[in-house]
Amino acid sequence: MSPSNRDNAVAFLKQMTKVTSALKGFMRQKFKENNINITFEMLQVLRYLWEKESVNQQEIANAIIKDKASLTYLIDNLVGRNLVQRTEDSQDRRNKIITLTPAGKELAAMIQPWVEEMYDLVAKSGTLEELETGLQLFKNIHQNLQKKG
Structure with a gap:
């Protein structure tokens, strides 16, 4: 790989880290402004359940x-905030089924507009073609890393 291509790859990954941090910061700010005591990682769990x-x-x-340990910690915190509940799987007692509580469903209605606002800001960042090219680039990077991993 040529040095300039490697330099661009390094710069690209640094920028990707900044974007990830900015996305998390955007949501943290919304949580803070509205006195919502959850983290971005907890939001990931909640969004999947929504x-x-x-x-x-x-x-x-x-x-x-x-990983399982990280997720257990997140779910424990969400249970403690009465946003999800954990029940045994009737088919396999070792499995835990995670379900939203009424408070977890209520939170979805409040947070979803902020998520949409964040997506809209991202969408305004480039043309359809640029976003499609970027998406393909991320897919290629992921595939290359998966092959080596």
Whole structure:
């Protein structure tokens, strides 16, 4: 790989880290302004449940790319905030089913507009073609890293 291409790859990854941090910061600011005591990582769990309603813990871990210990910690915190509940799977007692509480469903209505606002800001950042190219680039990077991993 040529030095300039490697330099661009390094700059690209640094910028990607800044974007990730900015996305988290955007949501943290909304949480702070509205006295909502959750983290961005907890939001990832909640958003998955807002789409699926009731799923086992492993499915959530796979979807949001968290290891089991990290997810257990997040779910414990969400249970403590009365946003989700954990029940045993009737098919397999070792499996835990995670379900939104009424408070967790209520929070979705409040947070969803902020998520949409964040997506709209991202969408304004480039043309459709630029976003499609960027998406393909992320897919290629992921595939290359998966092959080596």
